Amino acid sequence: MSMRISMDKQAVQAENQRVAEENRSLFRQNKVTVINLMSSPGAGKTTLLEKTVEQLAGRYKVGVIEGDLATSRDADRIRALGATAVQINTNGGCHLDAHMIAKVLPDFSLSELDYLFIENVGNLVCPATYDLGQHHKVAVLSVPEGNDKIAKYPVMFRHVDLVVLNKVDLLPYLPFDLKQAEEDLQMVHPGAQWLPLSALTGEGFAAWLEWLEQRRQAAVAAQ
Ligand code: MG
Numbered sequence: 323m324s325m326r327i328s329m330d331k332q333a334v335q336a337e338n339q340r341v342a343e344e345n346r347s348l349f350r351q352n353k354v355t356v357i358n359l360m361s362s363p364g365a366g367k368t369t370l371l372e373k374t375v376e377q378l379a380g381r382y383k384v385g386v387i388e389g390d391l392a393t394s395r396d397a398d399r400i401r402a403l404g405a406t407a408v409q410i411n412t413n414g415g416c417h418l419d420a421h422m423i424a425k426v427l428p429d430f431s432l433s434e435l436d437y438l439f440i441e442n443v444g445n446l447v448c449p450a451t452y453d454l455g456q457h458h459k460v461a462v463l464s465v466p467e468g469n470d471k472i473a474k475y476p477v478m479f480r481h482v483d484l485v486v487l488n489k490v491d492l493l494p495y496l497p498f499d500l501k502q503a504e505e506d507l508q509m510v511h512p513g514a515q516w517l518p519l520s521a522l523t524g525e526g527f528a529a530w531l532e533w534l535e536q537r538r539q540a541a542v543a544a545q
């Protein structure tokens with residue numbers, strides 16, 4: 323790799339960081355708790371969000387930004403539940419960046435929102451290194467992917483505050499070593515929080531809602 327390319331990369335990251343800080347101060351001013359959800363394709367981020375929107379409805383106002391390479395299918399699924407959802411199509415781009423988020427924020431009444439969830443593009447590599455201005459990054463791993471993903475994609479798991487293990491209803495049918503996964507997580511990210519659940523059956527979901535409630539209270543208290 324040439325020096326030129328490496329300098330350009332640094333400039334891109336610096337510019338992303340500048341916009342991420344602008345997003346962050348906007349989130350702070352409007353007292354909205356922002357969660358950036360990342361995973362490989364098919365880990366169940368959208369199903370997790372559907373269930374979350376359903377559970378928070380009536381108590382909290384929720385907005386969702388859906389990042390995908392193409393289509394508005396995920397945003398349509400969230401809108402069907404009555405939440406505000408905006409789709410970002412990256413047209414081949416493999417991650418969301420802070421500019422893309424800044425561009426769609428005017429589509430929300432931020433001051434009325436309690437939570438804003440950002441569903442990143444399905445990819446276990448580069449989304450982890452782009453700050454969007456969120457309060458917390460959450461990685462979603464799922465049982466069918468296998469327990470080796472944490473050790474194979476350490477950068478993702480090192481950059482997140484919480485790892486959700488989704489689809490635990492499939493544990494009896496698939497060779498997923500739960501103990502090994504937890505050990506690998508503590509190896510790449512000592513102290514990382516780990517939350518096994520099934521968005522499909524609701525098992526473990528109360529702990530996820532409790533985590534979100536604690537994060538919201540901390541964010542509001544920090545204003
Ligand atoms: Mg999705």
Ligand code: ZN
Binds near residue numbers: 415
């Ligand atoms: Zn990327």
